[in-house]
Amino acid sequence: MDVEGPPWKENAMSLKKHLPSFNALIAFEAAVRLQSFTAAARELNVTQAAISRQIKVLETDFGMSLFQRVQRTVVPTDESRILAEALRQAFDTVGETIDAIRRPKDAMTLTIGATISEIQLWLLRRLPEFRAAHPGLGIRIVSRDDPPDPRHETADVAIYFGDPAVCSAQKIKCFESVRDRVFPVCSPGFLERLELGDHEPDLTQLPLIGNDVPHATWPEWFAQAGLEHQASQVALSFSHYADGVLAAIDGQGVALGWGMVLEDCLKSGKLVPLGSRCTISRLSYNIIMPRAHRIPPQTRLSAEAFAIWLGSHFRAYRDEYPDLVTQNSGSTMNF
Numbered sequence: 001m002d003v004e005g006p007p008w009k010e011n012a013m014s015l016k017k018h019l020p021s022f023n024a025l026i027a028f029e030a031a032v033r034l035q036s037f038t039a040a041a042r043e044l045n046v047t048q049a050a051i052s053r054q055i056k057v058l059e060t061d062f063g064m065s066l067f068q069r070v071q072r073t074v075v076p077t078d079e080s081r082i083l084a085e086a087l088r089q090a091f092d093t094v095g096e097t098i099d100a101i102r103r104p105k106d107a108m109t110l111t112i113g114a115t116i117s118e119i120q121l122w123l124l125r126r127l128p129e130f131r132a133a134h135p136g137l138g139i140r141i142v143s144r145d146d147p148p149d150p151r152h153e154t155a156d157v158a159i160y161f162g163d164p165a166v167c168s169a170q171k172i173k174c175f176e177s178v179r180d181r182v183f184p185v186c187s188p189g190f191l192e193r194l195e196l197g198d199h200e201p202d203l204t205q206l207p208l209i210g211n212d213v214p215h216a217t218w219p220e221w222f223a224q225a226g227l228e229h230q231a232s233q234v235a236l237s238f239s240h241y242a243d244g245v246l247a248a249i250d251g252q253g254v255a256l257g258w259g260m261v262l263e264d265c266l267k268s269g270k271l272v273p274l275g276s277r278c279t280i281s282r283l284s285y286n287i288i289m290p291r292a293h294r295i296p297p298q299t300r301l302s303a304e305a306f307a308i309w310l311g312s313h314f315r316a317y318r319d320e321y322p323d324l325v326t327q328n329s330g331s332t333m334n335f
Helices: 007-018 022-034 037-044 048-062 078-102 116-133 164-169 188-194 218-225 241-249 263-267 297-320
Strands: 067-070 073-076 109-115 138-144 157-162 173-178 181-186 208-211 234-238 254-258 277-280 284-289 332-334
Touching (some): 109 116, 109 297, 116 297, 164 173, 173 297, 241 254, 284 297
Parallel strands (some): 109 157, 208 234
Antiparallel strands (some): 067 073, 173 284
């Protein structure tokens, strides 16, 4: 007498027959994402020849070329991009599930995502207030300074700086959004040495501090403010925004200040506005729960509690500066 197995067992056997090698799929996803066999090999700690062999296995299986060889680079085909995106989503889901299994069952941990500058310059000083209200909750903070993409965010709750319409289009839960005031800042000592009196500073004659963050550049601010600017005017540049802020505090030049992120530095007097010109950011800080439908109920409750608490700070900042609501994004105003 045959014993009937669970229904998923037959599906699993069917998938095993039809799916290519898992190692080949991993190599393929990395090669498409990085658009380089060499970079994929480096990431996976294998040889370039091994990556090439895995790609050849898939091309033989599918009966088509997956990459176009253009001189010394590889360009994924349209079919490759579609498959790679499906694999990325599947790998993300598997990784999140494994993380949930590994997480200690007796410890509730909330994962919060934000940029390095948002964490170091703004969030950390406010976090004790939330922790005091939730003493049994463990918190893990994931910092990054690469261009954010809410579709790929793996935190339970995160601060996403960008267009809130992206969240709506991707059906990502967004609790609160607030734009920011953007203006030049420097140390009090640096300002004093300029001896400006009642005159506006000529920023083209001052050492500007720049960074590699795409939305926090001097050229963009000068354009919004209606001023001329040459890229060569940036005298000191950093890969991270927070490092540029520290250089400004040290009196080494003029940084581009984002009002909310630098709120504590400005109120403490470590930094001061330079001049009266100020613009309103085109993008917003957004509190999002990118994985709201995939996290355990208890974690979801903690994430929502954090989002509501964080939203109260966003609203307090917005209430302090009504122009953030009344002015159009990208507009210019004076202090």
